[in-house]
Amino acid sequence: MPSLIDLRRRIRSVKNTQQITKAMKMVSAAKLRRAQESVVAARPFATLLREMLTSVLANVGEEDLEHPLLAKRPEKRVLLLLLSGDKGLCGGFNTKVFKASDEFCAKHSEQDLELNAIGRKGRDYYKRREANIGSEWINVFSAVKFETAAEIGNKVIERFSNSEVDSVYLLYTQFKSALSSEPVLQPLLPVAPPAAGEAAADYIFQQSPQEMFSSLLPRYVRNQVYQAMLESSASEHSARMAAMDAATRNAGEMIDSLTLHLNRIRQASITTEIIEVVSGAAAQE
Secondary structure, eight states: OOOHHHHHHHHHHHHHHHHHHHHHHHHHHHHHHHHHHHHHHHHHHHHHHHHHHHHHHHTSOGGGOOOGGGOOOOOSEEEEEEEOOSSOOSTTHHHHHHHHHHHHHHHTTTSEEEEEEESHHHHHHHHHTTOOEEEEEOSOSSSOOHHHHHHHHHHHHHHHHTTSOSEEEEEEEEEEETTEEEEEEEEEESOOOOOTTOOOOOOOOSSOHHHHHHHHHHHHHHHHHHHHHHHHHHHHHHHHHHHHHHHHHHHHHHHHHHHHHHHHHHHHHHHHHHHHHHHHHHHHO
């Protein structure tokens, strides 16, 4: 049975941990608010860019769809852009991403698969498994910048255009709300033409389709990477906030349980001392 000193030390230690988790929750809540604002602000532009690209592709015949980023080839060399967190203590955020990426790797085990890790946790996870990691970007989610997304997008565009890879996929965590997010696997390259019957906005373009493709397609790819980074960053902050909130509540429950146990032991000790005093007095009579 632990002594009173041990219990007091344990309670003091749990209280210190509770203060840390509470502070981390407040920090994550503040970061989540800014990240959520960035995600909401970026979504209309991404939607409008997709509508514009869909309109151009829908008004061009199949025989005129000529651009390196539209080229469909047999998937012999596959590239996966894996977006994970740079830090832990965020519940099942990274675990869900790794589960989805493991399923993707198993599905494409026959192809030459290369991973590009965006985030420290993904890099470390697949380095331990000796996976083929081509490029890595670390500590990019502390402040998501379009310049970083453009660098990543330009690199995959160059590799796809040079036929170094046959397809590029994007795996990230889509932010839905502060309590909900889920991994999303999105084909990035080649850019898919609009599906049959897909609605397209009615735009009038002065440029030729080739000029529009040269301008829109690379911008679309870079923006998709940037949007995925924003979504993943907001999801990580929401997951960490929820995890720290649960840890704070669990610490409070543990403190209550330890305090109750401490009081019982102290009461038993006092009762024993009283019984000893009374017994000694009775023996002297």
